[in-house]
Structure formats: structure tokens, C-alpha cells
Amino acid sequence: xxxxxxxxxxxxxxxxxxxxxxxxxxxxxxxxxxxxxxxxxxxxxxxxxxxxxxxxxxxxxxxxxxxxxxxxxxxxxxxxxxxxxxxxxxxxxxxxxxxxxxxxxxxxxxxxxxxxxxxxxxxxxxxxxxxxxxxxxxxxxxxxxxxxxxxxxxxxxxxxxxxxxxxxxxxxxxxxxxxxxxxxxxxxxxxxxxxxxxxxxxxxxxxxxxxxxxxxxxxxxxxxxxxxxxxxxxxxxxxxxxxxxxxxxxxxxxxxxxxxxxxxxxxxxxxxxxxxxxxxxxxxxxxxxxxxxxxxxxxxxxxxxxx
Amino acid sequence: xxxxxxxxxxxxxxxxxxxxxxxxxxxxxxxxxxxxxxxxxxxxxxxxxxxxxxxxxxxxxxxxxxxxxxxxxxxxxxxxxxxxxxxxxxxxxxxxxxxxxxxxxxxxxxxxxxxxxxxxxxxxxxxxxxxxxxxxxxxxxxxxxxxxxxxxxxxxxxxxxxxxxxxxxxxxxxxxxxxxxxxxxxxxxxxxxxxxxxxxxxxxxxxxxxxxxxxxxxxxxxxxxxxxxxxxxxxxxxxxxxxxxxxxxxxxxxxxxxxxxxxxxxxxxxxxxxxxxxxxxxxxxxxxxxxxxxxxxxxxxxxxxxxx
Numbered sequence: 109x110x111x112x113x114x115x116x117x118x119x120x121x122x123x124x125x126x127x128x129x130x131x132x133x134x135x136x137x138x139x140x141x142x143x144x145x146x147x148x149x150x151x152x153x154x155x156x157x158x159x160x161x162x163x164x165x166x167x168x169x170x171x172x173x174x175x176x177x178x179x180x181x182x183x184x185x186x187x188x189x190x191x192x193x194x195x196x197x198x199x200x201x202x203x204x205x206x207x208x209x210x211x212x213x214x215x216x217x218x219x220x221x222x223x224x225x226x227x228x229x230x231x232x233x234x235x236x237x238x239x240x241x242x243x244x245x246x247x248x249x250x251x252x253x254x255x256x257x258x259x260x261x262x263x264x265x266x267x268x269x270x271x272x273x274x275x276x277x278x279x280x281x282x283x284x285x286x287x288x289x290x291x292x293x294x295x296x297x298x299x300x301x302x303x304x305x306x307x308x309x310x311x312x313x314x315x316x317x318x319x320x321x322x323x324x325x326x327x328x329x330x331x332x333x334x335x336x337x338x339x340x341x342x343x344x345x346x347x348x349x350x351x352x353x354x355x356x357x358x359x360x361x362x363x364x365x366x367x368x369x370x371x372x373x374x375x376x377x378x379x380x381x382x383x384x385x386x387x388x389x390x391x392x393x394x395x396x397x398x399x400x401x402x403x404x405x406x407x408x409x410x411x412x413x414x415x
Numbered sequence: 416x417x418x419x420x421x422x423x424x425x426x427x428x429x430x431x432x433x434x435x436x437x438x439x440x441x442x443x444x445x446x447x448x449x450x451x452x453x454x455x456x457x458x459x460x461x462x463x464x465x466x467x468x469x470x471x472x473x474x475x476x477x478x479x480x481x482x483x484x485x486x487x488x489x490x491x492x493x494x495x496x497x498x499x500x501x502x503x504x505x506x507x508x509x510x511x512x513x514x515x516x517x518x519x520x521x522x523x524x525x526x527x528x529x530x531x532x533x534x535x536x537x538x539x540x541x542x543x544x545x546x547x548x549x550x551x552x553x554x555x556x557x558x559x560x561x562x563x564x565x566x567x568x569x570x571x572x573x574x575x576x577x578x579x580x581x582x583x584x585x586x587x588x589x590x591x592x593x594x595x596x597x598x599x600x601x602x603x604x605x606x607x608x609x610x611x612x613x614x615x616x617x618x619x620x621x622x623x624x625x626x627x628x629x630x631x632x633x634x635x636x637x638x639x640x641x642x643x644x645x646x647x648x649x650x651x652x653x654x655x656x657x658x659x660x661x662x663x664x665x666x667x668x669x670x671x672x673x674x675x676x677x678x679x680x681x682x683x684x685x686x687x688x689x690x691x692x693x694x695x696x697x698x699x700x701x702x703x704x705x706x707x708x709x710x711x712x713x714x715x716x717x718x719x720x721x722x723x
Contacts, residue, residue: 250432251432253429254432254433255433255436257657257702257703257706258433258699259660259664262664262695263437263695265683266444266679267444269682269683269686350560373566376570376581384566384570387567391559394560
């Protein structure tokens, strides 16, 4: 077990500050005791991130040039496996270790970029809705609710089908899928912040709206947004993996865990490792992300439970 | 208007807005690729055929006119004709809706029964090895992607043990694996929820009173605790219904289950756009209808929601 401590509040240019998501709590020093499973999740994610970044140096083979002479080779610990292809090869002779390492790239990069897009859209919408209330609030919340009660995944399948599969389309769709959650969380936080003394004082001093939003409200949303990113990341990584599984995500032959799992689906009887190895990588990733997300949420803001 | 009427109106408004947004998105996306005729006809279609279809679809008209026309056709159930099957797209989609519904409802039943039983058992045997292992497995399952769970189930129950068929449909045996796959994630979250809800109720005063007056533990649990613990669980069950439908759409591809999700994926692969469009519209309608029914039943059951 290890501990890290973080100084709670961050100065926001006004006398009354608190970067705690719950505004009524006084500023305090919070000490985080990291439970073992969360520490393990951080380690797993760090390793996967490293695998993605350093894939060109770590991978024993080129991930997109098949070795036709070595197809359906099992991992090295099974009969017939060789150390030349430590985790075996697939039905066209791609090296599975190399592809799994490279597969960390789309999973993490698309997940994080989509979370950034969703965060940006949702935070701006939530800030405006919560600060100005009235019509804009109604419009933003109606839109968010409407999207949340639509079968977004099916719509995404259709949109990719019509626009053609590309990383840009995937990223945009994933980003859009995440904005309502950000908008709702940010809005409710802003609604409770805007009546507080430091905001009212700033308004009384004649500060402009953009200044209040930027200088007083945004810094107080920092932790909330970080927690939301961690919570949303799991869904976004799965979004990429699932569309790639359907053959609508990362265009071939670039490796993605989703498309690797899909190609292994037909060979479960003869070569189970083709689907299982990238599947394990994907499960490890999303389980780690969601354990960290749950923990951060519980530590920083229990009121977010269930979002 | 009373609070019930107002709340009902706002739910109806949201449902209508959702449908409108989705229809408009479909319209915009279909038009944004340039000429939908190019999407609708094979690439080597003769020019006269292109011109004829363009006129037939009204594509020579201005966009607002096209938009109104698109709506009028959608409302009258005319969603175009499948390029691949040469049949009305709406008919095709409705045919495939039943297998998806079967899968969704089977998964719902499995998840509800399995999740609640497990949750209650864990709460009653709290902090034992059984409870710890079940809850750890549940939180692992809850985070896992359903299509990977499906693949692992095929590998163990079908390839290794040979108990169940790995794909296809037609018999009850074919339904087991896909339904289990869809159900497992919901089952895990229901088990955790039921456990914590029951534990919370078991700490209350009235349960202590029931015990103090000498009621057997079985009666305390069944008569006093379970009934009160069921409120939050029922709420989540309703919310999960729509999520299970999406889950079914996802899992169909893994098991080659002939439902609406697989139809969509197949149609996208062969660029059968009228079918893709019809799938989106029908799934949206079903989805919105389920959400609306769940919302309205809360309005009836729980007056507190009316003021939110």
C-alpha cells in the first residue's frame, strides 16, 4: 500500500475557494490511501500505455506484414509453439504479441482523445447551461436527455456505414457519445456554485461573465471533470473495440483489439489464442480503468455514484 | 395542469424530441455523402436509371421539400426497399425484431432472477468467502465487454465442454449462450445492488425490533427486509430494460443470432442503406417507447418523481 497526499484547494483568485466537488465542505488536506486493486490497476495501465508508446521497439515483428509460413502457431508454452512468436500467430500469420502491443494504441489514444472531445463539448455546454439557466439550460438538458434515451450505438453503426470507416469518424462519434454525461455533471455543479459568495462578489465587482466562468467556475470543476473522464473512459475504449469488432472501427490492416477478436471468433475451435489474447488485453484495460474510476469517484465525490 | 399531467407532458416531449433528432440525423447523414442515389444503386448503374431514381425519390427538389417528404414517408411506414433482398425494408426489420426481443427478454429474466438471488445470498452470508468471491467476480464482470464474455463462454461451454451450440438459432439451446452473455453484466450489477440494498435495510430499527420480538430470522428477512430492499432494485431493473436491448444488438454478431443488430451490421457491409436507415428508425422507436413506459410507470408508482 502506498499513500500520496494532495493539497486540496487551488487558489482561484478569490478569497473563498474550494476545489472539492462538494462546495459546502471547507478546504482541507486530503490523504489518499490507495487500495491494492487500484494500485494494481495503475500498474497495468502504465504498462499498457508503455506498450503502446514503445510498440515499435518492443514488438518482435512488423504488425502488418504476415508470415505466411507460420500460420495459426500456438503460444510458446503449448506444443508446436516457438519463442520466435511468443504468443503465437493468427490465421494469416500475423504475430499476435506484436499486434497486441500495437493494439494498445488505438484503444488508449482513441479512448483518451474521445474523452477529451466529450469533455470539451460537455463542459462548455454544462457551464453555459448552469450559469445562464433559462432557455439555454432547457435546450442543453433536453438535447442531452434525448441523446441518452436514443440507441446511440445503433446510430453510430449506421453513421460509420454511410460515411465510411475512418479513425476521424470513430473519434467524433465516440466524443459525441460522451458529452451528455459531462454536461449534466458540470451543469449541476455550476448551479450549486453560482450562488456562492465568491461568484456573487465577483459579479458585484462588475466582472464579466466569461471571466467568472473561466476564473471562478472552471477551476472548481477540475476534479469533477477528472473523475468524469475516468468514468467515461471505459465506455469509450469499449466503443472503439466494439466498432472495430464489427469491422467498422480502425481500418484494416492496422491492429485493433476489437478486430483481432473478431478475426479469432471463427477459429475458436482450432486456435483459441487468436481471440483470447487480445481479449485478455482489452479486459485488463477496461477493468483497470473502471476500478480506478470507481475509486476516484468514491474518494472525491460520493454524490456522483450511479452516473 | 396538475403535477402528474405536467410530468407526463415533459416525458412525452422528450420522447418526441429524441425521435425527431434521430430522424433528422439520419436524413442529414444520408444527404451529407452527396448523392444518396449513388448509395442506393449499384456502382455500374446506367445513367437513365440514376436519373429515374433521383426523380422518383424527389432528389431534384429543394432540401426542405425533401425533408418533409422523408418525414411523410417515414410516418406512413415506407422506409424504402432493400437493395439486397428487393423487399420493403420496414418488413425486413420487423421480421428481425422478434429474435432480438426474445434474446432481450430471456436475458432480462436471467439477469433479474440470477442477480437478485445472488445478491440476497451474499447479503445474508456477508463477509464469508462466498460473498467476497461473488462480489469480486461481479465487479470484474460488470466492467468487462460483453462480446469478450461471449467469446469466453463459447470457448468453455461450447468448444471445450460441447454442452451448447456456439452460434445460430432455432431451438432453446441456441438461446442459452447469447442470453447468458447479455445477462451476465446486468446480473452482476443487480447482485451488487441487491446486496447493498438488503444490507442497508438489515441495519434499520424496524429489523432490530422484529428480531427483538423474537421473530425467526427467515421471517425477518422475507417479511420485513426484502420488501423494503426491493424498491431501489425495481428502479434499476426498469432502467436496465433498454440497456439489455442494446446489449442484445451487440451480442448478436458474436453468436450469429438473426436479430436486428446483425441485420444492421450485414446491411452496412453490403451498403444496403434503406435497411440501415430502417433499422435505426425502428430501434429508436422501440427504445424510446420502452424508456417512455418505464418513465410513466414511475410517475404512477412514485409520486415523488413528479416534481423533478
